[in-house]
Amino acid sequence: MKKRIAIFASGSGSNAQKIMEHFKRSDLAEVVLVLTNNPDAYVLQRADNFEIPTHVFDKKEFYKSDSVLQLLKKLEVDLLVLAGFLWLVPEYLLQAYPNQIINIHPALLPAYGGKGMYGDRVHQAILDNKEEESGITIHFVNERFDEGEHIYQAKFKIEPTDTLETIKFKGQQLEHQHFPRVIETILKKIQ
Ligand code: GAR
Numbered sequence: 076m077k078k079r080i081a082i083f084a085s086g087s088g089s090n091a092q093k094i095m096e097h098f099k100r101s102d103l104a105e106v107v108l109v110l111t112n113n114p115d116a117y118v119l120q121r122a123d124n125f126e127i128p129t130h131v132f133d134k135k136e137f138y139k140s141d142s143v144l145q146l147l148k149k150l151e152v153d154l155l156v157l158a159g160f161l162w163l164v165p166e167y168l169l170q171a172y173p174n175q176i177i178n179i180h181p182a183l184l185p186a187y188g189g190k191g192m193y194g195d196r197v198h199q200a201i202l203d204n205k206e207e208e209s210g211i212t213i214h215f216v217n218e219r220f221d222e223g224e225h226i227y228q229a230k231f232k233i234e235p236t237d238t239l240e241t242i243k244f245k246g247q248q249l250e251h252q253h254f255p256r257v258i259e260t261i262l263k264k265i266q
Contacts, residue, residue, distance in 0.1 A: 078104035078262045081152040083160035084111055086194070088118025089247065090158035090179060090254055095125045097255035104262050107150050112137065112162055138165055147171075153265055156258060157216060161193055164216050176216040177261060179254055181246045183228055184212040188221030198242045201233070208232050209242060211249045213257050227257045 080098065082091045088109075095106050109122035110130045122129045136142055144167055147155070155168070157178040164176060180188060182197050187209075192200070201209050210230035215223035229252075231245045 077102070078153045078265060079107045079151055080104055080154050080156055080258070080262075081108040081110060081147055081150070082106060082118075082122075082156045082158055084109065084116060084118040084158045085113045085161045086116055086118065086159045088116065088121045088159065090250055091118050092121050093251045094156060094158065094255050094258060095121065095127060097258075099125065101259075103259060104154075107152060108146070110143065112160075118159075134162075137162065141167055144168060144171055154258070154262055155216075158254070159194075163218070163220060166218060169216070169218060174215055175265060177226065177258070178214055178216050178221070178223070179250055180212045180214065180221050181209075181243075181250070182212065183208070183210045183230065184214065184221050184225065188212075190220045192221070195239060195243065198239050198246070202237070202239055202242060206233055209246065211246055211253070213254060226261065227253060229253055 082094060084091045098104050098106050106127050108128055109118060111118055112132060114131050119129050130146060132143055155172055155176040187197050187200055208230050210228055212225055213227045214225045217223040229249045233242060
């Protein structure tokens with residue numbers, strides 16, 4: 076039986092797009108649900124294009140009820156993939172999916188991680204500190220922002236001519252290249 080993936084995203088969902096594309100043709104797994112806290116997130120449109128069901132939740136539903144867990148259980152989801160999802164994952168989900176929740180972060184953690192470090196803020200901080208390299212980190216999720224065990228990192232060089240836009244682009248290229256592939260390796264280890 077194919078493994079079943081749920082994607083959590085808060086924004087554009089370009090990584091979600093790559094994951095949906097990748098697993099559309101896969102014998103190993105399929106994306107069965109896209110969840111978001113943001114009713115205006117473009118990821119909802121992307122999911123519709125793949126005819127993948129979506130679910131929008133608010134803070135109260137996510138943190139004060141178990142309806143998201145019930146939905147994931149009903150759909151027999153095996154792996155939760157955070158792709159630009161900006162809320163902390165509640166304890167009840169961590170307990171229900173041990174080592175089955177992964178996140179991608181646009182920096183070489185543990186540098187440039189933690190609460191409030193997401194998207195352009197990360198790239199701007201890296202630029203401000205005149206770093207010579209940056210990269211991406213794919214990691215397991217725990218109860219703190221960006222602190223779970225690392226699964227994979229990839230790096231790129233920062234040139235003196237780089238700007239926020241070019242750094243963001245280089246990071247995104249690495250994310251799109253590696254995230255679906257790393258998800259596959261994780262799925263193969265799940266019973
Ligand atoms: C990605 O770059 C991801 O690494 C980052 O949000 C972006 C989402 O882009 N995540 C974080 O910063 C988490 N702390 P996308 O919506 O185009 O996939």
